[in-house]
Amino acid sequence: MMLNTLTPQPEDKILALMALYRDDPRDTKIDLGVGVYKDATGHTPIMRAIKAAEKQLWEAETTKSYTALSGDPAFGAAMKTMVLADSVDHARVGAIATPGGTGAIRQAFELMKLANRHGTVWTSNPTWPNHLSILKFMGLANKEYAYFDAATCTVDFDAMMASLKDVKAGDMVLLHGCCHNPTGANLTLDQYGLVADLILEKGAIALVDIAYQGFGDGLEEDAAATRLLATKLPEMLIAASCSKNFGIYRERTGCLMAMSETADNTPVTQGTLNFLNRQNYSFPPDHGARLVTMILGDATLKADWMAELEEVRLGMLGLRTQLADELRQQTNSDRFDFVAQHRGMFSRIGASPEEVLKIREEFGIYMVGDSRLNIAGLNAQTVPLLAHAVAKICR
Numbered sequence: 001m002m003l004n005t006l007t008p009q010p011e012d013k014i015l016a017l018m019a020l021y022r023d024d025p026r027d028t029k030i031d032l033g034v035g036v037y038k039d040a041t042g043h044t045p046i047m048r049a050i051k052a053a054e055k056q057l058w059e060a061e062t063t064k065s066y067t068a069l070s071g072d073p074a075f076g077a078a079m080k081t082m083v084l085a086d087s088v089d090h091a092r093v094g095a096i097a098t099p100g101g102t103g104a105i106r107q108a109f110e111l112m113k114l115a116n117r118h119g120t121v122w123t124s125n126p127t128w129p130n131h132l133s134i135l136k137f138m139g140l141a142n143k144e145y146a147y148f149d150a151a152t153c154t155v156d157f158d159a160m161m162a163s164l165k166d167v168k169a170g171d172m173v174l175l176h177g178c179c180h181n182p183t184g185a186n187l188t189l190d191q192y193g194l195v196a197d198l199i200l201e202k203g204a205i206a207l208v209d210i211a212y213q214g215f216g217d218g219l220e221e222d223a224a225a226t227r228l229l230a231t232k233l234p235e236m237l238i239a240a241s242c243s244k245n246f247g248i249y250r251e252r253t254g255c256l257m258a259m260s261e262t263a264d265n266t267p268v269t270q271g272t273l274n275f276l277n278r279q280n281y282s283f284p285p286d287h288g289a290r291l292v293t294m295i296l297g298d299a300t301l302k303a304d305w306m307a308e309l310e311e312v313r314l315g316m317l318g319l320r321t322q323l324a325d326e327l328r329q330q331t332n333s334d335r336f337d338f339v340a341q342h343r344g345m346f347s348r349i350g351a352s353p354e355e356v357l358k359i360r361e362e363f364g365i366y367m368v369g370d371s372r373l374n375i376a377g378l379n380a381q382t383v384p385l386l387a388h389a390v391a392k393i394c395r
Ligand code: PMP
Pocket: 035, 099, 100, 101, 102, 103, 128, 176, 181, 209, 210, 211, 241, 242, 243, 249, 253, 254
């Protein structure tokens, strides 16, 4: 007997919040919890280019036989171009398709376990909670580096660099490539450069988690930090997600890239990545990866995808500006101006857990307990309601 020995696992806070929201009978309720993009009507649309590619694929695809352990190499090549552009020689970079960005992160940690199982993985305080949960589950050592200054809701860069002084050779430093989740507060490009210098000096490896390319300052701009790190460091790992920027969450589309110092090492790197896919789930999912490859390889589809992604990005930026303005008026202060400076789908607004609870109970506005709110959960009509609730509750 085995199953009767199991004990309940800790519940995922964000998924629990989704259930609370669903059960709230108020028709004025607002969901700022889970991290999916929503348009002004609260719908998560299928992007036009995805629909068009799916139609083409349905007509042209002649087999559903296995692809390759790495996934279709054309997907890896397209992702290298999207994320790295020509910052480095692509021959130095191995790539595998993975089930979502989460799969890529998991495989990066598996690689760490294979290469240096006693090394420490450094994560920002705070970070996406699933980073911590997977590390714990895998039994890898984890340390946090200072990141977010709760008083100003900006990055405390001096504190970050001070804590990274303790990084040891062979450790892994996990950085968010853009649009930091959960805070929305990001390093400047110069600061990324200084972090790269430190990682180089320590002999550690960077893992860049890039899950929101195109949601912050633009498709190219959001990859600038990853590209800078790639030019400065001999080796690095990149876990890229296509869930948000292609809107294909449930298709589970991601890519792990591993850059070696020289191209001579790539066959072994690539072979190891393929091996890790084989051990964990064998062939990775293909449908989403194929759609992404088709879009990135077709000028018309790509132009339409980029145009729609830009609409999404500008929509969120507009909501940020509106929210910062409303908060300015309703609180008679500039203390929430950071909302307009933050980038990506989230902002941590610095409310206490009690205040978050009050906002939920009194106003039916659902944000995560750490006061992370999903900007895309708002629209022009609900921004003033949120600003009113925050002004009333957060003293
Ligand atoms: N990294 C970060 C920082 C994220 O926010 C997410 C999605 N919530 C992911 C990775 C992975 O997303 P997915 O597995 O859905 O592609």
